[in-house]
Amino acid sequence: MTSDTRPLRADAERNRVRIVVAAREVFAAHGLSVTLDDVARSAGVGVGTVYRRFPNKEALVIAVFDHVLDEITTLLDKTAADEDAWRGLTGLITAIAERQAADRGLFDLCTNADFGQADRIAEHFIPAADSLVARAKAQGALRDDFAAPDIGPLLMMVAATAEMTRTLDPDLWRRYLALLLDGIRAGATTPLPGPTPTHAEMQTVMHCSSSRQP
Amino acid sequence: MTSDTRPLRADAERNRVRIVVAAREVFAAHGLSVTLDDVARSAGVGVGTVYRRFPNKEALVIAVFDHVLDEITTLLDKTAADEDAWRGLTGLITAIAERQAADRGLFDLCTNADFGQADRIAEHFIPAADSLVARAKAQGALRDDFAAPDIGPLLMMVAATAEMTRTLDPDLWRRYLALLLDGIRAGATTPLPGPTPTHAEMQTVMHCSSSRQP
DNA sequence: ACGAAAGTGGAGGGAACCTCTCCGTATTTA
């Protein structure tokens, strides 16, 4: 499809790499809202150079996260195959939380419709979540009123604490994840209130964390 | 201290009230980031009128939330006095979560250093939290490795889900609060990882959710 | 009922920020 054009000139290729590396760091530290000027400065090149290589910000974001997203989808498939479903489920949640805690940009990508990469994850996430949740319940490890679409909000909660406490202790989010995991274990004392959400509902709702209303 | 000047003219007072009422609604629906132009439009007055009555946005915010903050501090004192400490603790958390879920502006106010009202809450929150946590542990209802400063992040997590799922179901946050409360109950299966945070640490860290770094 | 005092609306000044383009200059490559 994308016919590979002639290779870049040596200095151009060098700069392209510097831009992607710098973008990865800046996005991780400050989220996707940073300016391409910031990225350029951090990479030690001019903005013009960034825009020649990447037609717009979105293209750069995708270039930076394409690999990470692949990593996550394979991770989803892999943890879903764990025969100990509880271990698989907690492993899945922990692994995603770990990546989001270490990379603000990844969190933005997962919760921002603007970059349209969320579906790519959902495609692997939904089957994995469904399978793990069903099997973990069957194995008696997961409370019965928990549903697969609850995983999204769970991750959102952990990401919120990670974001908040990052400067204090970059691992403090694990404390609150542990609380949540104890909360979803089988043998719950309080039945969950309200209706059980669906995947579709959660998907629509996840993509407007920081949107505006008219 | 603030010598009450001569009373406002009738129409001026009428408009002042309309502004505060409109601001309350707009802040609740969209958070403190709305423009004073938005408030003015919603109140049916010109921006100039808003600025004559309130020297700047912060003054309006304080006028709107002064009463709510008082309400919360008395609520803190009251729940802290409950002899059933678990009931007091969950009541406190639920009550604050309820208010934050219903009012985006209140959440912003609690987590945004810019408006300098957070200390006013902390003054009542810290003693209440300390007392309830200590007593709930003594009564065997609360897990031993939970600490009073953990309540902040807990509320932050619930607020994050409330914000996210508001359009889907304005009460869905209760589901995730229930999970968390089950997670902090005595009889936990996994000990919490990492060091226990302090009030001071949490305070510094709560006030920079949406800040920028240089 | 009239005039001074108080209040009003909303255009727009000024500042900050962002994305992206343009073009004179510099580097690479054949």
Next chain:
DNA sequence: TAAATACGGAGAGGTTCCCTCCACTTTCGT
């Protein structure tokens, strides 16, 4: 060494927001 390619960064053009200014309107005491 010349043609092709790439570079930097000023700045165009757009948006957003806070707040001011002032010609016009309303209130209220006398």
